[in-house]
Amino acid sequence: MTPNPLKKPASQSAFSDHRSTARAGMVFWKTGAAPALVPLRISEKPKVALQGISVTYGVNGSRLLALDNIELKVRAGEFLCIVGPSGCGKSTLLHLIAGLQKPTSGQILVDGQGVEAPGTDRILIFQELGLFPWLTVAENVEFGMKMKNISKAEREEKTHHYLRLVHLAQFKDSYTHQLSGGMRQRVALARALATEPDVLLMDEPFAALDAQTRDLLHDELERIWAETGRTIIFVTHNVREAVRLGDRVVLLTFRPGRVKREFEVELPRPRHLEEVDVARTARAILEDLREEINKSLEAEYEAHR
Amino acid sequence: MTPNPLKKPASQSAFSDHRSTARAGMVFWKTGAAPALVPLRISEKPKVALQGISVTYGVNGSRLLALDNIELKVRAGEFLCIVGPSGCGKSTLLHLIAGLQKPTSGQILVDGQGVEAPGTDRILIFQELGLFPWLTVAENVEFGMKMKNISKAEREEKTHHYLRLVHLAQFKDSYTHQLSGGMRQRVALARALATEPDVLLMDEPFAALDAQTRDLLHDELERIWAETGRTIIFVTHNVREAVRLGDRVVLLTFRPGRVKREFEVELPRPRHLEEVDVARTARAILEDLREEINKSLEAEYEAHR
Amino acid sequence: AQGNAEVIRVGAYPNITHSQPMVGKATGWFEKAVGQNVKIEWKTFNAGPAAIEALFAGAIDMTYIGPNPAIQGYVRSNGEALRIVAGATSGGASLVVRNDSGIQKPEDFHGRKVASPQQGNTQDVALRAWLLAHGMKTIDKGGDVQVMPLANPDQLTLFLKKELDAAWAPEPWATRLIKEGNGRLFLDERDLWPQGQFITCHLVVSAKFLRDHPEVVKNWIRAHVELTDWINSHLPEAKRILNQQIQRETGKALPAAELDEAFTHLQVTYDPLRASLLTAAKASFDAGFLGRKMPDLSSLYDITLLNQILVEKGKKAIQ
Amino acid sequence: MRRIGRQVIFYGILFGLWFVLAKLKIWPPYIFPTPWGVAESLGAGFQDHSFWIAIGVSMKRMLLGYGISVMLGMVLGLAVASNKFLEDTIGGLLVSLQSLPSICWLPLAVLWFGLTEKAILFVVVMGSLLSVTIAMEDGRKQMPKIYGMAGRNLGARGFKLFWYVLLPASLPFIVSGLKQGWAFAWRSLISGEMIFVSLGLGQLLMMGRDLNDMSQVIAVMILIIAIGYIVDGLVFKTVERRLQNKWGLAPAT
Amino acid sequence: MRRIGRQVIFYGILFGLWFVLAKLKIWPPYIFPTPWGVAESLGAGFQDHSFWIAIGVSMKRMLLGYGISVMLGMVLGLAVASNKFLEDTIGGLLVSLQSLPSICWLPLAVLWFGLTEKAILFVVVMGSLLSVTIAMEDGRKQMPKIYGMAGRNLGARGFKLFWYVLLPASLPFIVSGLKQGWAFAWRSLISGEMIFVSLGLGQLLMMGRDLNDMSQVIAVMILIIAIGYIVDGLVFKTVERRLQNKWGLAPAT
Numbered sequence A, B: 001m002t003p004n005p006l007k008k009p010a011s012q013s014a015f016s017d018h019r020s021t022a023r024a025g026m027v028f029w030k031t032g033a034a035p036a037l038v039p040l041r042i043s044e045k046p047k048v049a050l051q052g053i054s055v056t057y058g059v060n061g062s063r064l065l066a067l068d069n070i071e072l073k074v075r076a077g078e079f080l081c082i083v084g085p086s087g088c089g090k091s092t093l094l095h096l097i098a099g100l101q102k103p104t105s106g107q108i109l110v111d112g113q114g115v116e117a118p119g120t121d122r123i124l125i126f127q128e129l130g131l132f133p134w135l136t137v138a139e140n141v142e143f144g145m146k147m148k149n150i151s152k153a154e155r156e157e158k159t160h161h162y163l164r165l166v167h168l169a170q171f172k173d174s175y176t177h178q179l180s181g182g183m184r185q186r187v188a189l190a191r192a193l194a195t196e197p198d199v200l201l202m203d204e205p206f207a208a209l210d211a212q213t214r215d216l217l218h219d220e221l222e223r224i225w226a227e228t229g230r231t232i233i234f235v236t237h238n239v240r241e242a243v244r245l246g247d248r249v250v251l252l253t254f255r256p257g258r259v260k261r262e263f264e265v266e267l268p269r270p271r272h273l274e275e276v277d278v279a280r281t282a283r284a285i286l287e288d289l290r291e292e293i294n295k296s297l298e299a300e301y302e303a304h305r
Numbered sequence C: 001a002q003g004n005a006e007v008i009r010v011g012a013y014p015n016i017t018h019s020q021p022m023v024g025k026a027t028g029w030f031e032k033a034v035g036q037n038v039k040i041e042w043k044t045f046n047a048g049p050a051a052i053e054a055l056f057a058g059a060i061d062m063t064y065i066g067p068n069p070a071i072q073g074y075v076r077s078n079g080e081a082l083r084i085v086a087g088a089t090s091g092g093a094s095l096v097v098r099n100d101s102g103i104q105k106p107e108d109f110h111g112r113k114v115a116s117p118q119q120g121n122t123q124d125v126a127l128r129a130w131l132l133a134h135g136m137k138t139i140d141k142g143g144d145v146q147v148m149p150l151a152n153p154d155q156l157t158l159f160l161k162k163e164l165d166a167a168w169a170p171e172p173w174a175t176r177l178i179k180e181g182n183g184r185l186f187l188d189e190r191d192l193w194p195q196g197q198f199i200t201c202h203l204v205v206s207a208k209f210l211r212d213h214p215e216v217v218k219n220w221i222r223a224h225v226e227l228t229d230w231i232n233s234h235l236p237e238a239k240r241i242l243n244q245q246i247q248r249e250t251g252k253a254l255p256a257a258e259l260d261e262a263f264t265h266l267q268v269t270y271d272p273l274r275a276s277l278l279t280a281a282k283a284s285f286d287a288g289f290l291g292r293k294m295p296d297l298s299s300l301y302d303i304t305l306l307n308q309i310l311v312e313k314g315k316k317a318i319q
Numbered sequence D, E: 001m002r003r004i005g006r007q008v009i010f011y012g013i014l015f016g017l018w019f020v021l022a023k024l025k026i027w028p029p030y031i032f033p034t035p036w037g038v039a040e041s042l043g044a045g046f047q048d049h050s051f052w053i054a055i056g057v058s059m060k061r062m063l064l065g066y067g068i069s070v071m072l073g074m075v076l077g078l079a080v081a082s083n084k085f086l087e088d089t090i091g092g093l094l095v096s097l098q099s100l101p102s103i104c105w106l107p108l109a110v111l112w113f114g115l116t117e118k119a120i121l122f123v124v125v126m127g128s129l130l131s132v133t134i135a136m137e138d139g140r141k142q143m144p145k146i147y148g149m150a151g152r153n154l155g156a157r158g159f160k161l162f163w164y165v166l167l168p169a170s171l172p173f174i175v176s177g178l179k180q181g182w183a184f185a186w187r188s189l190i191s192g193e194m195i196f197v198s199l200g201l202g203q204l205l206m207m208g209r210d211l212n213d214m215s216q217v218i219a220v221m222i223l224i225i226a227i228g229y230i231v232d233g234l235v236f237k238t239v240e241r242r243l244q245n246k247w248g249l250a251p252a253t
């Protein structure tokens, strides 16, 4: 029996039954009711490296430069958050890393290898979710494991586990059209987590969730990350959420997307969304973001009267 | 030429060219750079009334009570926000008011008339957006007006106006699959606003937007509402956003959805998301919400080990 | 295995002009003749071209068939594919006019619509030749008579709709047009031929099969001749057996009156009536159905086996 | 319940109309057959077993021929949709080859297979194969991109991608195409059974027409309609209903 | 460019194979016609204008008959998809009625329309109408619900809802169905042109077969394929490409 994480949130990980050996270098303290999580020793060898990435789209004859010469290194085990104005190329960036799209120029390396195609070491949670309407919730969650030829028993156990994690165990036999927007988003989360990839690419995975559910899932995600040493690249438009979760926050510029600034978040974990420190750091980033957007909006207003 | 709202945000409404006569009872002060908006005199006759509404869904043979005996009155010109945990029935509620779905029991009155079918007096922004992929952005925005047989010239003018409002004038000839998630959401917003309905039903319309863009659209929405006297029913999972915008915030319980509590927000307008008062009010609501969710999650954990 | 086939595949259609195969099939007549070690496989077709196709493809060895498909098959294959080895039926086609069409004499055909079963088939050619002989031309040749190739059932419908004035039809359709379509016999085609005989069905053998298995073919022809004689001498019984077999294969017997009526217009024979066919072929060529050069039909017939048998039986050989 | 009521009304009116028209004797019965004439034909056909045999023979051919078409057609459709070379070559010919009437295939069928069951099957397959291929290709191409991306993202490759993602994602298309393929297969079967007399329903139909026995023609038509109705109800409609329930697709408004 | 290269290779191989097979004389030329024999037939047919006339006459019938089918079929399909009564009654018969071969309609065509163009058109329409109806109904039913909801929400009703929402939303389906309908229409046209001598391609094909002239049969087949290829390329493929671009649908992976 997995304990109820709400009742005894820290004493035991929701993962303990799957991951009996914690990764070397992991530190895990218990401090009363709230757990103090310290990230894994972050390796310095880049897990994911983007070198001079540009993406151009053809739109109605003209060309739209979506990403412009992006240079980015993500260390193994790092929790990287990407923020930026709407339409700046965040989703495009994740598609590139996932291998679902090719850059117009530049190169993406994962573990030093060029990315040619999707791989189960990198799982993306799509902004549009991409759930399969012909499968039930449980079958959706199972899908990645099935593709990896994991045994039926293990699949079922993990499916159950992750569905509980996102509070949807009750809905395992529903089809996706029978779920609310937030529920669907949680199914997509469970599906990605269940595949247990090295690199988790998350595109605004909590955008449709209420505050409380999101807080709980923040905690769970942080715990999973800390325990398994995954590399997470997390796109969000919520700067506080980025500060709450990230080791580093990358701010992209408007259009074309460029890396405007990077912020190392040195606050101790676990953090809380409503913390003063988080709020303060977020404000600093927001300041930059705001400036960025105003600049670009002005340009738009000039161009289109 | 419509002025750039960023540069001179308050001196003139973005709407002034369309709505030359302000509604009786509207009060509109200029106070330096930031406008002080005071809502219309809210009429006491309910614009929308939900009487004993229940909705049951059949899911895999069993029945799921999604909404349970909802009683709710929305005054004409009111800005009502609905918050509640994920899957509590918020979207269902909006579908009912829009006339796209029939309640299992109970009755919905709009202007004292029973709702039988959709009507252009009530426009819903779907959580899934429901943009038409075969139309360009501009054609999508135009769609509602076309259905109302508005002249081509007026349609074009309004389309341009609302696309500028959501900062997408540049993309008017793009197809929706060429837009980012946040851009799509803004197209849906423009499409609904352009139809200029009496009652605007908005289902998490800003969920995919970055903080800055959302702030700007909050201001615009509030201004439109104040100027035109529309009734707005606004679903969000962001309690602060609800407090920022609403005259009243209704909190729904988990499953089945019931009205748990209503909060009148008496703070003066315009409010700001980051204001201390807004934060304080939001915290009070969040407290209730949190309690609500924990209760229900416990139930789920007991049921599904 | 030369000279002794194990299986012989024979085509026929369930039709009253195919008396020998139908009666033979029903009575096992040919099985007796070809012997124990030869198995007969009957193949039933709906129309001539399909049978010729099958013959070309080597899917059948011999078939009972009308003169037109036989000529076509011979010409198409440059004389390689098939030989006519015996006759089967003579007569059985008539020109029928609609009672209320007002046609009394050949000149009345000016400006009329006249049907034939199929473009370029025996009746079609006969019709065109007959019109020409009476000084009339078809529309496509600058005249005023409209020849319309139409499926037989449609001719009946159009007779009833009064959209058609006349039709040159084979049996049993000529009879049906008269009985059901309010028609009247205008001309029995036999009246146009010497001794009233013209070929409507004969036995055709694949040239290769004839080369490889002359004995089998000879046995078959012998049985065919004997069966022809038997039918002619036991006509009522033969008609009954024929009608039974037609019913077995098509699910429907002909009404007795129609059968009797039809049989008054045709004759069962083993004589291939070569002259009538050659005349018809000439007419067919004149109507433009046989290409730009009159084909050489000299090897179309191979009646040596037939003549051997006729001599064997003390009958008169055919020239 | 209401469904059955509607059907009773509908078929009642249909038969009533037929009955009245037949009674009025506008056309003679051998052109416009009467309900009782057709009923008699049906009765006779079932009594002497010829209809049972014909149904059995034809259904066997349909199942075999159509089955082959469906399987080959899917593989071919997928191949055409995923391979540039095939797409640019056969891809452009699918519609036009499918337009060729069965009569074009008859000579080839006889040439290659003689007068055998295989020849008939060949005609059925040639008549419906490309219809399935067209549906499969279209399904594959008009499918929302996200499904393929999500599948590949989750590790589906090659056959697994096809079987677990592309096929179910384009199922709504494919089912519609399979219905068209079914209709093509029937029509081709009727043509194929005309190569030589081979017992089936096509044969009965041809005979009816050749003898101008309209009662028989109508009786066979009714049989074909009844079989199609049953197959549609048992197979296609069921699959569609399941699809709609699963996917939450549009019901009639 | 590469597309043309591929096609050259493909057709080159195809013709090469045919040439070699013909040269090897495995089958006599009267069953397996040679390329030069067919070329001669084609040349002769075009020279004496009979092919041009046939193409013109048949294309006119196709455009008329198919056009009627498309329009009626769409209306009928929509009606069946939106009306419970029609759905429960004709809805269940669509597939089976579509399965009826054209030969079933010939007697009716002759009876009602006599020997007129209308009779041929009738056969074409009966042969393809329900195919379009099936596609339309399926498109309407398998369409994602959200489009209909969004349309009604924005005030689309009745014909406007159909024209501006339901039709475009189910267009991917409909285009696929229209291709099938096109194939049905051709096949039916060939049958229809067999009613009486009426100049068209069907007539030429029939003549070829009746006279066992395989070169002519193949020549007409090539004409039909060529016409289908052009129509497919000009109409269907173009619409599909536009759809894919607009909707951002799956390209081949």
Ligand SMILES: Nc1ncnc2c1ncn2[C@@H]1O[C@H](COP(=O)(O)OP(=O)(O)OP(=O)(O)O)[C@@H](O)[C@H]1O
Pocket: A057, A058, A059, A064, A066, A084, A085, A086, A087, A088, A089, A090, A091, A092, A093, A127, A237, A255, B177, B178, B179, B180, B181, B182, B183, B208, E248
């Ligand atoms: N298929 C496409 N064709 C053309 N343009 C595209 C396409 N996909 C994305 N774009 C453009 O690329 C830009 C970046 O899009 P992207 O989806 O990556 O943005 P994003 O940062 O994820 O935005 P959001 O926060 O709104 O989701 C946008 O301007 C968008 O219009």
Ligand SMILES: Nc1ncnc2c1ncn2[C@@H]1O[C@H](COP(=O)(O)OP(=O)(O)OP(=O)(O)O)[C@@H](O)[C@H]1O
Pocket: A177, A178, A179, A180, A181, A182, A183, A208, B057, B058, B059, B064, B066, B084, B085, B086, B087, B088, B089, B090, B091, B092, B093, B127, B237, B255
């Ligand atoms: N078509 C349907 N069939 C069955 N159940 C449904 C259907 N639509 C919604 N539900 C159920 O009804 C409940 C309420 O759904 P709804 O979409 O209204 O929630 P919501 O409050 O909008 O949630 P969210 O914030 O996640 O969007 C959910 O439990 C959902 O599973």
Ligand SMILES: [Mg+2]
Pocket: A090, A091, A092, A127, A203, B180, B181, B182
């Ligand atoms: Mg995005």
Ligand SMILES: [Mg+2]
Pocket: A180, A181, A182, B090, B091, B092, B127, B203
């Ligand atoms: Mg919702």
